[in-house]
Amino acid sequence: MILYKYSPFGLIFMKKDRIKIIILAGGKGNRMQSELPKVLSPLNRKPMIKHLLGNVHESGIDNHPIIIVGFKKELVMKELGDKYHYIVQEEQLGTGHAVNLAKEYLKNKAEHIIVLYGDQPFTSAKTIKKIAEKHLKSKKMITMATIEVPNFKDWRICFSNFSRVVRNKNKRIVKTIEKKDATEKELKIKEVNPCYFCFDAKWLWSNLENVKNNNVQKEYYLPDLIKIATEHKIHIESIKIDAHEALGANTKEELQVLEKFVK
Numbered sequence: 001m002i003l004y005k006y007s008p009f010g011l012i013f014m015k016k017d018r019i020k021i022i023i024l025a026g027g028k029g030n031r032m033q034s035e036l037p038k039v040l041s042p043l044n045r046k047p048m049i050k051h052l053l054g055n056v057h058e059s060g061i062d063n064h065p066i067i068i069v070g071f072k073k074e075l076v077m078k079e080l081g082d083k084y085h086y087i088v089q090e091e092q093l094g095t096g097h098a099v100n101l102a103k104e105y106l107k108n109k110a111e112h113i114i115v116l117y118g119d120q121p122f123t124s125a126k127t128i129k130k131i132a133e134k135h136l137k138s139k140k141m142i143t144m145a146t147i148e149v150p151n152f153k154d155w156r157i158c159f160s161n162f163s164r165v166v167r168n169k170n171k172r173i174v175k176t177i178e179k180k181d182a183t184e185k186e187l188k189i190k191e192v193n194p195c196y197f198c199f200d201a202k203w204l205w206s207n208l209e210n211v212k213n214n215n216v217q218k219e220y221y222l223p224d225l226i227k228i229a230t231e232h233k234i235h236i237e238s239i240k241i242d243a244h245e246a247l248g249a250n251t252k253e254e255l256q257v258l259e260k261f262v263k
Contacts, residue, residue: 019132019198020110021062024098025049025118026070026089031251037072039118040079041255044262047079048249051121051262058125061114061132066105068098094219095195096211103205112136114198115222120248122261123196127241134239135198142203142229143237144173145196147246152190155257156243162192163223165238173236176226194246195223 029038039049049067056065069076070089077086087105089098099115106113112135116123127145135143152160163176164186176193177186204225211224229236249255 018110019061019112019114019136020106021056021065021114021116021128022099022102022106023049023052023056023065023067023116023118024095025067025076026073026092026098027119028071028092029119029250032249032255033252035072037070037076038250040075041119041249043121043249043255043258048121048258049076049080049118052116052118052123053080055123055125056116056128059128059132060125061128066102067118068101070098092219094213094217095222096208096220096224099204099222100208100220103208106201107205110201112198113201113204114196116196117248119250120194120246121258122245122247124242124245127196127239127245130239130241131196131198134237138237140237141200141234142225143198143239144226145194145241145246146191146238147194147241147243148191149243150190155247155260158247158254158257159192159243162194162246164189165191165193167191173226173230173238175230176223191240193223193226194241196241196246197222197225199225 025039027038032038032041040047043051065084066087067084068087068089070092073088087101089101114131131143131145146165149156149159161179163178164182165173166175166177168174207225207228210228211220213220244261247258249258
């Protein structure tokens, strides 16, 4: 099946299953003070992940996304039903590890992979389409979303902990830097990384093997692929999205902030 879609970039060619979406949904959510998996935390009386899934379906990019489940996976699968393909992450070893679990299932089935998060419910259908379209048009190995905020105050305070996006004089991304590793100058950067990515699938699967767990948590982090790409002089494409689309919740207080943005 071949689809043609109109977009701001013109007529976009989309072959069925050319792009697959992976949604990470394996977290425990201990700080929610709840026995529920984090993605099932209610937001306006509906589990967080269902807000995102509604937007994924509206985007038309992938009607059967892959969902990586972990903690109390049975509850997540029962709530969401049989519309999706589930892959189990038995150990919480980081976002890079979670995505890599889908390698065998998706290898040679998809040309490009979008990664989203079940606890970040406001990623819009428009943004999902824009990421996909920009990625196909640019033909780059990585396309990422970034957000730019005027400050890190009020509801935007959560973004102060996001990694900063560092660009050169030509406005190309040269690296992302974690807050704890950033210089005083880098901490003043107001463009940050929400970790929404679209990858060339072959590049992703071959380079995930190079992601290391040399950190305190001993986890494999998906954003480390940015460093690998820039070290190999690979040009990273990007789009800017509205800041509220990157909001997530790890605590009840943060969930209350999200309630203000529910449409």
